[in-house]
Structure formats: C-alpha cells, structure tokens
Amino acid sequence: MALPRKDLFDLPEGVIYLDGNSLGPLPKGVAERAAEVVSREWGGELIRGWNSCNWMEQPARVGNRIAKLIGAPEGSVVMGDTLSIKVFQALSAGLAMRPDRRVILSDNGNFPTDLYMAEGLVAMKGAGFELRVVDPEQVAGAITDEVAVVMLTEVDYRTGRKHDMGALTKLAHEAGAVMLWDLAHSAGAVEVDLTASNCEFAVGCTYKYLNGGPGAPAFIYVRPNLSEEAEPVLSGWLGHGAPFAFELNYRPARGVERMRVGTPPVIQLSVLEEALKVWDGVTMAGVRAASVALSERFIAEVEARCPELTLCSPRDAAVRGSQVSFRFEHGYAAMQALIARGVIGDFRAPDVMRFGFTPLYLDEANVVAAVDVMAEVLDGRLWDREEYRRANRVT
Numbered sequence: 001m002a003l004p005r006k007d008l009f010d011l012p013e014g015v016i017y018l019d020g021n022s023l024g025p026l027p028k029g030v031a032e033r034a035a036e037v038v039s040r041e042w043g044g045e046l047i048r049g050w051n052s053c054n055w056m057e058q059p060a061r062v063g064n065r066i067a068k069l070i071g072a073p074e075g076s077v078v079m080g081d082t083l084s085i086k087v088f089q090a091l092s093a094g095l096a097m098r099p100d101r102r103v104i105l106s107d108n109g110n111f112p113t114d115l116y117m118a119e120g121l122v123a124m125k126g127a128g129f130e131l132r133v134v135d136p137e138q139v140a141g142a143i144t145d146e147v148a149v150v151m152l153t154e155v156d157y158r159t160g161r162k163h164d165m166g167a168l169t170k171l172a173h174e175a176g177a178v179m180l181w182d183l184a185h186s187a188g189a190v191e192v193d194l195t196a197s198n199c200e201f202a203v204g205c206t207y208k209y210l211n212g213g214p215g216a217p218a219f220i221y222v223r224p225n226l227s228e229e230a231e232p233v234l235s236g237w238l239g240h241g242a243p244f245a246f247e248l249n250y251r252p253a254r255g256v257e258r259m260r261v262g263t264p265p266v267i268q269l270s271v272l273e274e275a276l277k278v279w280d281g282v283t284m285a286g287v288r289a290a291s292v293a294l295s296e297r298f299i300a301e302v303e304a305r306c307p308e309l310t311l312c313s314p315r316d317a318a319v320r321g322s323q324v325s326f327r328f329e330h331g332y333a334a335m336q337a338l339i340a341r342g343v344i345g346d347f348r349a350p351d352v353m354r355f356g357f358t359p360l361y362l363d364e365a366n367v368v369a370a371v372d373v374m375a376e377v378l379d380g381r382l383w384d385r386e387e388y389r390r391a392n393r394v395t
C-alpha cells in the first residue's frame with residue numbers, strides 16, 4: 001500500500017507535525033472508540049466488562065499486534081505499566097539469570113530514565129552491583145565477562161544514532177551476557193527483527209511512533225524459550241498463574257503474561273488497539289524506505305537553506321533512526337518560533353532541535369514546506385524574541 005496514509009489521521013489544519021517520535025498524533029476512529037469504551041463498555045457493562053468485553057485478554061491481544069511490528073512471535077509480548085517499569089522488570093530478570101555477575105552495561109546516549117531505573121535496581125541489590133555507562137561507540141569493547149546485562153536503546157533519542165542490534169547482541173552472548181533492547185524509538189519507526197537478533201528481552205513505549213496517546217502503556221518482550229525462566233521481580237497478582245484463586249503465595253503465570261503486574265489500563269489499551277489499525281496493510285520495510293527518503297530530503301534542504309544549523313544525526317541513513325537533529329545555539333527559541341508557525345518539532349537540552357519523520361502522514365511536500373518556515377525564521381532571526389526564550393515545563 002502506498003504511503004502516506006494521511007486519510008487515517010486527524011491532524012489539525014495548518015500544522016506540519018514533525019514530533020510523532022515523541023507523541024504520535026490521533027488516528028481516525030480513536031475518539032469514537034474511546035467514547036464507546038467509556039459509555040458502552042464501562043458505563044453499560046460495569047464489572048461484567050472484564051468478561052463480556054474481554055478486558056482481561058487485552059494486554060496479551062494488543063501485545064500480539066505489536067509483536068508483528070517488531071519481528072516477534074505470537075505470545076512473546078505483553079502490555080502494561082510504563083516503559084520505566086518495563087525496563088526495571090527486564091533488567092531485574094536479566095540480572096537473576098546471571099547470578100555470578102554484577103554489572104549492568106549501558107551507554108550515555110541512553111534515555112535517562114533507563115539509567116535511573118538501573119541505578120535504583122543496583123542500589124537495591126547492594127554490594128558489588130554496578131551500572132557501568134560508556135560512550136555509545138565504546139559499548140562493543142566494554143562487553144566483558146563481568147557484564148550480566150547489556151541494556152541499550154537502539155535509536156538514540158537525541159541524535160537518532162542507531163546501534164547495530166544484531167552485532168551487539170552477538171557480542172553480548174559471546175561474553176555470556178543477557179541482552180536487553182529498548183525499542184522506544186524503533187517500534188513503528190525502523191525494521192526490527194527480535195527473533196533474528198536473538199536478544200533475551202526488549203521493551204518499548206506506544207505513545208511515540210505507535211500513536212497510542214499520552215500515557216499509553218508499554219510493552220515487554222521475553223524470548224519465548226525463557227518465558228518460563230524469567231523471574232518477575234514485580235510479582236503482582238495479574239502476573240500470577242491463577243489470579244482469581246487468590247492464593248497466599250506468588251507463583252508466576254506461564255509465558256510472558258508473568259510480566260503483567262496489576263490491573264490493565266483498559267481505556268488506554270482500547271485506544272491503542274484502535275490506533276494500531278493504521279499499520280494494517282503497510283510493511284515496516286515500506287515505512288522505513290519512506291522515512292529514509294523524507295529524512296534525506298530534509299537534511300539536504302536544511303543544509304542548503306539554513307547554514308546556522310549543524311547536523312548532529314548520523315549522515316548515513318543506515319545508522320540513523322527515523323528522526324533528524326540539528327544543533328543550534330538558540331535552538332530552544334528557534335523551535336518555539338517554528339511551533340508558533342505550525343511546524344512542530346521539539347528541543348532537547350542543551351541545543352538540539354529534533355524532527356521526527358513519520359511517513360504514515362508526512363510527504364516530501366510537507367518536508368519542503370517545513371524547511372521554508374525554518375529558513376524564514378532563521379534568516380529573519382524571528383526566534384529572537386522574549387516570548388520564545390521562556391522555558392516551558394515540557395520541552
């Protein structure tokens with residue numbers, strides 16, 4: 001099916017949305033589905049909804065839908081909680097699989113919450129446990145036989161730099177370590193083949209490229225042959241083998257459902273399930289090819305017309321995700337000026353202007369029109385106004 005599929009989204013008039021990497025836009029049909037879940041399912045069915053509307057199966061059912069987008073088999077992905085929590089679960093299960101090792105290895109291009117969750121876990125585990133953080137380029141050389149878990153985010157949230165998932169997973173395994181991939185900026189953006197990578201764990205969120213809406217639940221993948229072995233440290237009742245037996249002691253459910261914790265966010269999962277329909281009939285290979293074409297065009301246009309900006313994403317599309325970032329000393333104010341003119345990207349401290357390319361609803365004409373506005377803002381120093389320098393809470 002040819003891209004884009006703008007007809008599948010409700011985008012406001014006059015906006016060029018280059019921030020689907022941070023919060024995906026609203027797909028058509030989602031607002032109606034949300035209203036239906038609230039009024040008919042919750043309002044009408046009341047507690048019967050858990051059975052009559054299959055709410056309890058949602059985390060596994062939606063997980064299966066996401067599995068198809070990340071090269072994972074049925075029954076290997078389950079939904080719930082936030083990504084930070086899923087990072088903690090996967091890390092703690094990974095550490096338990098290597099009881100003679102105490103090091104978590106990550107890189108300083110990782111998103112801070114992943115590192116913070118690891119810090120908390122290491123502190124809780126106590127003596128000898130360590131989070132080791134190196135430069136992204138140093139990761140391969142730092143995978144030693146001390147490392148229990150290698151925890152990496154495939155695509156760098158700031159620069160878009162993309163790790164080699166296959167090669168690093170292989171190195172981790174050769175050193176006897178467990179591999180955990182964070183797919184926050186990969187799922188729905190680049191081709192991912194979890195089965196081929198052979199990694200033990202993967203996690204990701206669904207409000208970025210998967211358009212599940214603010215606060216949409218996260219996913220966790222456990223390699224199928226480990227799903228009876230991985231120990232759920234957050235041993236909640238809905239990860240129990242028989243939640244409604246109300247036994248006094250915890251015993252994990254079979255399979256990946258053991259990674260469930262508590263009551264699923266039914267309304268948000270219903271919204272996500274509806275939003276995932278935009279992926280019907282498109283292939284990730286098609287999406288990736290279109291994303292590369294848009295990104296290449298954007299880089300060429302910006303470099304030709306906005307000399308103040310310096311590319312800080314990899315120039316080689318093969319090692320870049322679906323976003324392009326430029327450094328500019330006045331990047332925050334410039335981004336505010338762009339947003340005021342309907343070109344929505346975002347800013348990451350200290351000076352990164354970030355633009356996401358989501359070919360389901362963007363085309364080359366949008367890219368050129370966005371750069372028209374950028375050139376106008378920069379040439380005229382239109383960003384140089386007090387109102388654009390004032391920092392918002394969320395950048």
Ligand SMILES: *Cc1c(COP(=O)(O)O)cnc(C)c1O
Nearest residue numbers: 082083084111153157182184205
């Ligand atoms: C967006 C993102 C998160 C966000 O975590 P939440 O718990 O969903 O807020 C975590 N890790 C990475 C790598 C991200 O890009």
